[in-house]
Amino acid sequence: MVSSVAGPRVLLRRLREVMAEPESAQKRLEKVSVAIASNMVAEVCSVYLMRPDNILELFASEGLNPAAVHNTFLGTGEGLVGLIAAEAETLSLSDAQAHPAFAYRPETGEDAFNAFLGVPILRLGHTLGVLVVQNRTRRTYSEEEVEVLQTTAMVLAEMIVAEDMAASVVAHEPRLGLGASLQLKATSFARGIALGVAVFHEPRVNVVKLIADNASVEQRRLDVAIASLRQAVEEMMHKPDVVRGGEPRDILEVYRMYAYDRGWVQKIEEAISTGLTAEAAVERVQNETLARLLRQSDPYVRDRLHDFDDLTNRLLRILAGRSATASAEDLPDNAVIFARNMGPADLLDYDRDRLRALILEEGGATSHVAIVARALEIPMVGRVDNILQLVDAGDPVIVDGDMGELYVRPSLEISESYTEKLKFIELREAQYAKLRLTKAITKDGCDIKLYMNAGLPVDIDHLDASGADGIGLFRTEFQFMIASRFPRLDEQTAVYRSVLEAANGQRVVFRSLDIGGDKVIPYMRQAEEENPALGWRAIRMSLDRPALLRSQIRALLRASGGGELNLMFPMVSEVDEVIRARALVDKEISFLTRHNYTIPSSINIGVMLEVPSLIWHIPALAPYVDFISVGSNDLLQFMFASDRASPRLTGRFDSLSPAFLKILRQIVVECNAHDIPLSLCGEMAGVPVEAMALIAIGFRSISMSASSIGPVKEMVLSLDASALEAEILPRLDEPVKSLRPAIEAFALGNDIPF
């Protein structure tokens, strides 16, 4: 058996020669078994490969009965070979037949062999097959021999994948997920459909050179790379902001722990000493560790798997001299970016023209990157377990952000049906674009103002193209949410000014900071609350800590100098809050006047009506407000005591329920009676059938996402508002769950697109 250090290198050299030979994959696999058997002085060397049906098939053997090749099969978990595959662990036995898992296959003639050493053939932690050597004598394989066989298995794995033996010999790919067509359920974070090719945000390095020319050179390369990895982690930890690009501090702590883990580095060094290049050695240890971690069901351990994988990929990129993210590289013009997680700034680094969609293994609907994705109108899905292991760079993918679905390597039928769907969407969009300059007036002459919601300067690009009448809700907190520290007064002023300039005289309604609840500012400490949606948030926080609100008001007054300022306060629950907020505005006006700033020519102060208590206080509120905008997202949540962020409650209570429409109707009546201009800026405004109901109960101004303006305008143009009003108003006391079916029937009966 192998005992000299030269042994493994000789074997690896021989494998390299075999891999380069112009022969069929089957022939090369046979030659590989011969080379391994002879180098390791083993009487048997067999290669089992995993088939798509999870059956291990004997693909090549030196020493076993040749007739057994392609005729010996083992299920995963069956026999010693199946056990190695299932557990992705090496098995070394001096008396194989005494092992309880031993399964005798008469066709192989292996009963003559006692000593058994089997190692899994791994790629990205998944088992592609099993490599086995056997000897007649009952002997114990040395640690060095085990190492050598593991290294050989790694080279074999690369050969199976890189030389596309998958196609010619073995279809192992579905086992891995790689190669197979997959349909995966995901959580939708930004709507829309996209077809494109997979690009890793942090590109995975393809290790091409496995076998080293000089081990000490490789050892030195590793030392330098580890040092620079540690330095990079330290730099990340010491950034002034606690959060960097979506990586909270605790993840960085784990990175640091791994980066300094002596055991990890030692394993890589051992792999180098068996003849691998530094990259290949890192990848081998990555494979083995992933294989172990992937088999753990503990979610905490599986989470650590991601951290470990990230760190290893960073090390591989350092070794390959590629430390930038994909945004710095040449992107295909239909890139679908895959990442475990990323920060909003990372997404903004990409060339928008080449970006088709974003997929995150983790992510949340309220995460900042999701906000940016929606602003850029990029479909985005997330919470797809293990996606980074299931997809390969360059794979074709389809993202359905409407249905929360992801197709990897889709079948021809799926691709065709989505291509059709996209064509249809484009046609509709072209139709909406034609309506851009058409006023939204119903068939019976009601002029409906359609505004758009925005929150980032990038949103403003859509104002002109959408044909919106202005911005009905500018969510100022977005600037705060995507920053890494509080934006300074001049930075806030600059954003507000740029929005007003882009609006070019059209009405813009700024909402003061609505933070707390689901809107988290990463750099701001907030006490834990049992019910954050009902907690210390929005205007409540602003009034208790007025410095922040005052600086925002100052920025808004300065940005609107000489023009009109429309400012509304979120989550107002009682009139007193508006009185106090107005007093802050007055203070700021006198401050700016004292310092000779031009103040706005007109200032309109409004409130968001999203807390039910205010509905009964509209008359008392009237003297203090210039307008009201209903925040139907929150109003619905509070009216039905139903958390808007809970996936279990999604769709349980309908915004078209008679109860909710009756409440909205009451708001319309009260506002009309007190001459308060009224609008509504929740999600329901952007859904044509829901917007129909709003118009029927008396809303004449609504605000929605830019992409909804076209469909809603098309609906308005074919609607007879008074006919629908006559249909709906008498039904507001009906004991039905929703009036949606009635409104849809009306739309169908009257040829109204919805």
Ligand code: PEP
């Ligand atoms: C709402 O609550 O309806 C609203 C528009 O505000 P947000 O969704 O930002 O809470």
Ligand code: MG
């Ligand atoms: Mg709200």
